[in-house]
Amino acid sequence: GAVVSQHPSWVICKSGTSVKIECRSLDFQATTMFWYRQFPKQSLMLMATSNEGSKATYEQGVEKDKFLINHASLTLSTLTVTSAHPEDSSFYICSATDSGVFTDTQYFGPGTRLTVL
Amino acid sequence: AQSVTQLGSHVSVSEGALVLLRCNYSSSVPPYLFWYVQYPNQGLQLLLKYTTGATLVKGINGFEAEFKKSETSFHLTKPSAHMSDAAEYFCAVVRATNKLIFGTGTLLAVQP
Numbered sequence: 001g002a003v004v005s006q007h008p009s010w011v012i013c014k015s016g017t018s019v020k021i022e023c024r025s026l027d028f029q030a031t032t033m034f035w036y037r038q039f040p041k042q043s044l045m046l047m048a049t050s051n052e053g054s055k056a057t058y059e060q061g062v063e064k065d066k067f068l069i070n071h072a073s074l075t076l077s078t079l080t081v082t083s084a085h086p087e088d089s090s091f092y093i094c095s096a097t098d099s100g101v102f103t104d105t106q107y108f109g110p111g112t113r114l115t116v117l
Numbered sequence: 118a119q120s121v122t123q124l125g126s127h128v129s130v131s132e133g134a135l136v137l138l139r140c141n142y143s144s145s146v147p148p149y150l151f152w153y154v155q156y157p158n159q160g161l162q163l164l165l166k167y168t169t170g171a172t173l174v175k176g177i178n179g180f181e182a183e184f185k186k187s188e189t190s191f192h193l194t195k196p197s198a199h200m201s202d203a204a205e206y207f208c209a210v211v212r213a214t215n216k217l218i219f220g221t222g223t224l225l226a227v228q229p
């Protein structure tokens with residue numbers, strides 16, 4: 001089946017620094033990638049949708065200048081948390097689809113746990 | 118607007134017993150529904166999905182779900198629970214433009 005990887009799997013950083021998280025589709029071309037965040041014992045909340053070669057679409061309430069998303073190729077999307085603060089600590093998960101069909105399956109990465117001190 | 122509600126944030130069953138995880142949806146258009154499973158500190162794995170056609174959908178690991186339009190439900194079942202089924206389960210519905218809206222999740226515990 002389709003595999004999506006994320007790197008790093010966990011990261012600890014100091015408040016005020018920026019952190020980049022990579023999401024890669026390993027065996028398919030991802031026309032669309034999604035970024036979610038998940039707080040402890042809560043559900044996934046969609047942050048943004050990114051399509052290769054175009055600007056990401058952010059969900060209401062998500063600061064696009066704080067969560068920078070780049071989808072430079074059909075196999076790679078990156079999420080950069082800029083000037084991270086403790087409240088940004090969360091589990092970030094990406095997913096990818098290989099077609100534009102909205103019923104298509106999203107394949108999820110294993111997630112990245114971010115801890116901001 | 119599409120949404121899903123999962124009844125019961127925690128469900129505990131004995132090994133070998135029936136697993137029933139409840140999901141009700143709200144949708145103004147024919148819904149496309151998914152069940153995902155999440156093991157600790159991992160991403161989500163698709164169990165099964167309903168788009169069109171047969172209302173009883175079979176998935177991986179012996180799970181199945183039945184789409185019931187009259188009840189706006191898409192409950193997940195498994196005849197006999199295994200210890201390895203212990204995980205968190207999320208029901209989801211597709212919103213327009215391929216966006217998934219997740220329920221709040223149900224944590225399944227399997228007792229020996």
